[in-house]
Amino acid sequence: MITDALIHSTRRTVLIVEDEAVNRDLLGIILKGNYDVLYASDGLEALEILETYPGRVAMILLDILMPRMDGIEFLRRRGADEALSRIPVIVLTSDKDAELETLKMGALDFIAKPYDMPEIILARIQRIIEFVEDRQIIQEVERDELTGLYTRGFFFEYSRRLQAAQGGELRDVIAVDVDHFRLVNEVYGKGFGDELLCAVADGIWDELRGGFGIACRGDVDLFYVYLNQREDYEAVYSRLMDRVHALGRQTNVRLRMGVYRGVEADRPLDWYCVAAKAACDTIRGNYARSVVVYDSTMHERELYNERLIADMETAIAEKQFVVYYQPKYDIRGDVPKLYSAEALVRWIHPELGFISPGAFIPLFEENGLISKLDDFVWREAAAQIRDWQDRLGICLPVSVNISRMDFFDTDLKRKLLEIVAENGIPVDSLVLEVTESAYSQNMERMLKTVGELREAGFRIEMDDFGSGYSSLNMLCVMPIDALKIDMKFVRNVVNSGVGYRMVELVVEMARALDVPAVVEGVEDEAQYQMIKRVGCDIIQGYYFSRPVPPEDFEPMMKKDR
Ligand code: C2E
Numbered sequence: 001m002i003t004d005a006l007i008h009s010t011r012r013t014v015l016i017v018e019d020e021a022v023n024r025d026l027l028g029i030i031l032k033g034n035y036d037v038l039y040a041s042d043g044l045e046a047l048e049i050l051e052t053y054p055g056r057v058a059m060i061l062l063d064i065l066m067p068r069m070d071g072i073e074f075l076r077r078r079g080a081d082e083a084l085s086r087i088p089v090i091v092l093t094s095d096k097d098a099e100l101e102t103l104k105m106g107a108l109d110f111i112a113k114p115y116d117m118p119e120i121i122l123a124r125i126q127r128i129i130e131f132v133e134d135r136q137i138i139q140e141v142e143r144d145e146l147t148g149l150y151t152r153g154f155f156f157e158y159s160r161r162l163q164a165a166q167g168g169e170l171r172d173v174i175a176v177d178v179d180h181f182r183l184v185n186e187v188y189g190k191g192f193g194d195e196l197l198c199a200v201a202d203g204i205w206d207e208l209r210g211g212f213g214i215a216c217r218g219d220v221d222l223f224y225v226y227l228n229q230r231e232d233y234e235a236v237y238s239r240l241m242d243r244v245h246a247l248g249r250q251t252n253v254r255l256r257m258g259v260y261r262g263v264e265a266d267r268p269l270d271w272y273c274v275a276a277k278a279a280c281d282t283i284r285g286n287y288a289r290s291v292v293v294y295d296s297t298m299h300e301r302e303l304y305n306e307r308l309i310a311d312m313e314t315a316i317a318e319k320q321f322v323v324y325y326q327p328k329y330d331i332r333g334d335v336p337k338l339y340s341a342e343a344l345v346r347w348i349h350p351e352l353g354f355i356s357p358g359a360f361i362p363l364f365e366e367n368g369l370i371s372k373l374d375d376f377v378w379r380e381a382a383a384q385i386r387d388w389q390d391r392l393g394i395c396l397p398v399s400v401n402i403s404r405m406d407f408f409d410t411d412l413k414r415k416l417l418e419i420v421a422e423n424g425i426p427v428d429s430l431v432l433e434v435t436e437s438a439y440s441q442n443m444e445r446m447l448k449t450v451g452e453l454r455e456a457g458f459r460i461e462m463d464d465f466g467s468g469y470s471s472l473n474m475l476c477v478m479p480i481d482a483l484k485i486d487m488k489f490v491r492n493v494v495n496s497g498v499g500y501r502m503v504e505l506v507v508e509m510a511r512a513l514d515v516p517a518v519v520e521g522v523e524d525e526a527q528y529q530m531i532k533r534v535g536c537d538i539i540q541g542y543y544f545s546r547p548v549p550p551e552d553f554e555p556m557m558k559k560d561r
């Protein structure tokens with residue numbers, strides 16, 4: 001750890017705001033030995049400089065009488081801005097009357113013109129800088145109660161100074177995030193959630209032993225570390241995961257880690273933390289990678305993601321989301337027969353254009369917005385079933401996706417029943433696709449809810465089977481009406497003997513459970529023939545059709561009739 005002496009020895013930047021060149025230069029000469037100096041010739045220019053170098057200026061020396069924007073107006077603007085009002089101001093004056101007014105507006109001290117006593121001026125400036133910085137640190141609660149790491153406020157306050165003092169040292173920032181922490185809390189209980197956070201914090205402490213580094217809990221389940229550069233982040237990650245596993249429960253809790261390599265002094269540390277977090281977020285839902293190093297494209301992606309989140313509510317209200325339909329064909333007979341459709345959402349954004357669900361579904365799953373979107377899609381799909389029934393006389397079942405999050409809504413069954421009732425369609429025409437990983441993460445609740453939904457008449461398809469960790473044992477007790485095999489198995493079915501055997505096995509499982517085996521992602525003739533040979537019942541894939549808007553779907557319905 002770095003000592004206070006080192007912090008106080010860093011060179012600070014002082015901004016001199018003064019319109020008279022002679023006075024400005026004189027002060028500059030006095031300060032130059034101890035401080036970096038920036039100059040502004042009036043309040044407006046000072047504001048511009050402060051905006052250009054956020055977090056850099058440690059002290060402002062302010063003249064009162066200036067053209068364009070005077071000292072009083074500058075103080076007023078400073079007072080209205082949270083970041084600016086933290087920078088101490090010393091007023092340069094020869095006018096006793098102005099002193100009281102500026103004091104009321106937040107100035108801390110005065111230096112009288114002319115500047116004939118350099119030592120006194122320097123001593124005052126230094127005293128005030130130290131006083132203000134110490135006070136800021138003291139004001140921040142230092143430790144996070146739960147984990148014993150620093151709090152976010154203290155971390156940023158303190159590390160800002162360490163950053164200014166880092167000189168030529170190579171330093172990094174890392175962000176560590178718990179995947180789906182909200183769910184972990186809900187599923188395993190808050191007690192376990194707390195244990196988990198403490199285990200991660202302890203692990204981080206251990207990593208910092210013996211070298212330079214400081215760490216905080218930046219948000220509920222998000223940690224930031226500012227440390228000397230190292231090369232072994234993958235190893236750091238596995239040691240953290242070892243601690244998680246050592247908690248002894250059979251969970252698939254996962255951490256994600258984002259790294260910013262090479263922190264410089266030009267940007268505030270907060271920026272580097274946001275960057276490390278952005279890197280960390282790019283592997284949300286990507287189970288193949290756990291550690292990722294920031295590159296500059298990621299910041300743009302993060303901004304893009306923030307935009308999507310911010311625009312979501314409006315998009316629902318303005319019906320920017322549209323539902324596409326992809327057919328599933330029954331291939332048991334000689335001629336493939338239209339069996340049902342899957343509703344898949346798309347976002348036609350007025351400015352960003354067509355956005356596929358892969359870009360926003362994982363985002364909305366992370367922050368809970370998904371439930372609102374799902375609700376919208378279910379209603380659209382139900383209305384579509386009704387519309388086709390009315391106009392074409394065909395009651396085609398349509399499946400919709402149910403997110404994990406939806407199962408935490410105790411009102412789920414009532415809501416779905418209300419949707420089918422409002423549209424006057426049979427309960428079993430709105431089919432529910434539930435991803436396998438939802439089952440394995442929360443078995444008891446899933447058993448109960450899925451059981452109730454089936455009792456109410458809904459049909460349930462297990463989606464993405466083979467992508468998660470569900471046990472065979474679970475499959476036997478879980479009530480389902482179809483098994484939908486994950487797309488990645490199809491990729492290997494043609495070229496690899498093992499791939500072929502895998503699909504065969506899944507089909508056998510479906511047989512044992514007495515439910516149809518659905519295969520999705522079938523793209524070409526070769527795959528189609530293979531899959532048919534294995535004995536699959538239902539196929540969904542580009543081979544038959546991509547997901548399309550309802551009007552393009554209708555010809556497939558009419559043809560089949
Ligand atoms: P999913 O539920 O596994 O949906 C199947 C995805 O595979 C769809 O991607 C579909 O377009 C794609 N697909 C179908 N056939 C083929 C094929 O032959 N080749 C290839 N390469 N892909 C094929 P899409 O529409 O981009 O959706 C991606 C995922 O987004 C879905 O995966 C689902 O998890 C989620 N999603 C889509 N719409 C919704 C929704 O309304 N609510 C929720 N919660 N999730 C949705």
Ligand code: CA
Pocket residue numbers: 342401433463
């Ligand atoms: Ca699906």
Ligand code: CA
Pocket residue numbers: 463464484486487520
């Ligand atoms: Ca799927």
